[in-house]
Amino acid sequence: MYELHYYPGNASFAPHVVLRELGLPFELVRVDRENNANKGAAYLQLNPTGRIPVLVKDGAAMFETVAICMHLAERAPEAGLVPGVEDAQRAKFLQWLVFMTNTVQPDVLMYYYNARYTTDPDGGAAVQQAAARRLEEWYAIIEDALGDGPYFLGTRFTLLDIYLTMLTRWGRNLPTPPASLPKTAALARKVLARPAVGEVLAAEGITGDFLAG
Numbered sequence: 372m373y374e375l376h377y378y379p380g381n382a383s384f385a386p387h388v389v390l391r392e393l394g395l396p397f398e399l400v401r402v403d404r405e406n407n408a409n410k411g412a413a414y415l416q417l418n419p420t421g422r423i424p425v426l427v428k429d430g431a432a433m434f435e436t437v438a439i440c441m442h443l444a445e446r447a448p449e450a451g452l453v454p455g456v457e458d459a460q461r462a463k464f465l466q467w468l469v470f471m472t473n474t475v476q477p478d479v480l481m482y483y484y485n486a487r488y489t490t491d492p493d494g495g496a497a498v499q500q501a502a503a504r505r506l507e508e509w510y511a512i513i514e515d516a517l518g519d520g521p522y523f524l525g526t527r528f529t530l531l532d533i534y535l536t537m538l539t540r541w542g543r544n545l546p547t548p549p550a551s552l553p554k555t556a557a558l559a560r561k562v563l564a565r566p567a568v569g570e571v572l573a574a575e576g577i578t579g580d581f582l583a584g
């Protein structure tokens with residue numbers, strides 16, 4: 372039995388979707404972020420970075436969202452969430468997954484946690500504006516890379532689609548939100564229509580409203 376330490380709409384969304392898509396047995400543990408539980412001693416034992424999510428199995432804890440997702444997905448290769456080493460789409464998959472977690476996600480963090488990225492007490496707004504500019508560039512690059520769909524790699528649903536949907540939601544407050552980009556929006560709509568993803572939204576108490584308008 373897996374235990375996923377989550378907070379609604381946080382990076383835990385991706386492994387939560389993976390767990391439900393794969394039908395793996397798990398329980399959700401809501402992190403009390405309102406009271407900074409993720410900075411408390413018990414949580415730091417699981418994840419010294421104090422960030423969400425953490426996956427626990429048989430007393431062993433694992434952090435870093437993409438690592439958790441890959442680890443889970445490779446338990447059930449037949450589901451195809453991660454193209455195998457011999458798969459012709461593996462290189463493309465890895466490139467875009469790492470781009471999303473390594474380039475886009477840090478700028479999302481900079482956008483939301485802007486005050487952490489400057490020693491200037493008045494500098495947060497400028498950090499946020501610069502992050503927003505970069506993010507719009509990154510989302511446009513992803514939009515250009517999407518083909519006819521419905522998914523990132525065509526007709527097959529993979530971890531890329533889960534991750535991009537999460538990033539699309541996170542970009543909802545940008546001047547040009549990624550949901551305003553047609554292919555990105557169509558992909559997210561398709562992902563949100565999946566039964567497992569509907570269960571995730573319901574369990575976390577979040578909605579697909581970021582696609583409205």
Ligand SMILES: N[C@@H](CCC(=O)N[C@@H](CS)C(=O)NCC(=O)O)C(=O)O
Nearest residue numbers: 381382421422423424434435436437
């Ligand atoms: N690189 C980490 C980043 C995770 C992360 O930043 N999670 C956010 C929520 S989406 C968090 O824990 N924020 C609380 C904090 O940084 O204090 C991952 O991908 O798991």
